[in-house]
Amino acid sequence: MTPLKKVGVSCRHLSLSYGPVQVLKDIDLDIQPGEFFALLGPSGSGKSTLLRAIAGFNRHQGGQLLIDGRDVGGVPPHQRNVGMVFQNYALWPHMTVWDNVAFGLVERKVSRAEIKRRVQEVLEMVGLAQYAKRRPSMLSGGQQQRVALARTVVVEPQVLLLDEPLSNLDKNLRVQMREELKSLQRRLGITTIFVTHDQEEAMTTADRMAVLDKGVLQQVGTATTLFDFPANTFVAGFVGTANLLAGRIVSVNGDTLRFEAGGLGELAFPSGAMAPRVGDAAMAFRPHQVVIQPGSATVDATRVWVDGQVESSEFLGEFARYRVRVGNVAMLADQTHFSGHPLFAPGAVVKLGIEPNQVRFLAS
Incomplete structure (x- = not known):
């Protein structure tokens, strides 16, 4: 694949409410270009809301959201050049693996020759070239997740967003897939942000992580920093035991x-x-x-x-x-x-x- 420009993502006093309920409260956060970053927290902490705000699916009411230094607050999702892998993968069941992966390129009116080159390359990258003619129902959970990743990566987004990407897999496969995710991210150098409630998943995969609780950013740092020097009792109790x-x-x-x-x-x-x-x-x-x-x-x-x-x-x-x-x-x-x-x-x-x-x- 073409080397991608590494971009940063920043939140400046970001706030977001659903009606009278404030879900994100004054979030200040800097995610570095090329970083593998985790948003960690319990259910209802605001981590998925923040991820969807970066994608453009949720609209924040206060503060700024910057991608590569550009305020994208008023930019619709399809113009932000971010890719998102959903928890349930959201694959087209009637399409083959090849067509699922090619879908975004077809929508962008990329030439047939370029589609063929990029789809083949990304399927080989995720180890699914031999499954190109199969439909999603014929694949395992781990293989379906690779298809979802390939479909997102093939359009060459500046930022890759992953919403609980491993939650539907059994324990052994989760361990394998998080290693593959990290390896793929390193190869691509793409800024990646993933949401998880699983502290082990975040600690073993992310360069750094942010811990959220009730819409408030509690602490940002490496796994060892958060584990060894928690900022408060919530972080101490949530990151590890x-x-x-x-x-x-x-x-x-x-x-x-x-x-x-x-x-x-x-x-x-x-x-x-x-x-x-x-x-x-x-x-x-x-x-x-x-x-x-x-x-x-x-x-x-x-x-x-x-x-x-x-x-x-x-x-x-x-x-x-x-x-x-x-x-x-x-x-x-x-x-x-x-x-x-x-x-x-x-x-x-x-x-x-x-x-x-x-x-x-x-x-x-």
């Missing part, structure tokens, strides 16, 4: 921060450079950052240790996840599984060791 303990920072004196967790009591941590001020806060840390030991074990002083009792466990293959009651608080602790190592039984008295430099204090 987190222990979130509400409480209060009682004092920060010298090298020591004292945090009083509701129902747990006061804990002391190294203050660190990232510690917030005294006041209401939430303490966040990941289950895999907690060591679980028998209640009788001798423990080291490098961690903050609390006593607890196992309430339940889940064996997840690579690790076991324990729910442990500590005072009035339930904590999650992950333990890597090795053959021959028995699980802690419900009711077992244990010690939990929290790694101090992995704890994040988030302002309430």
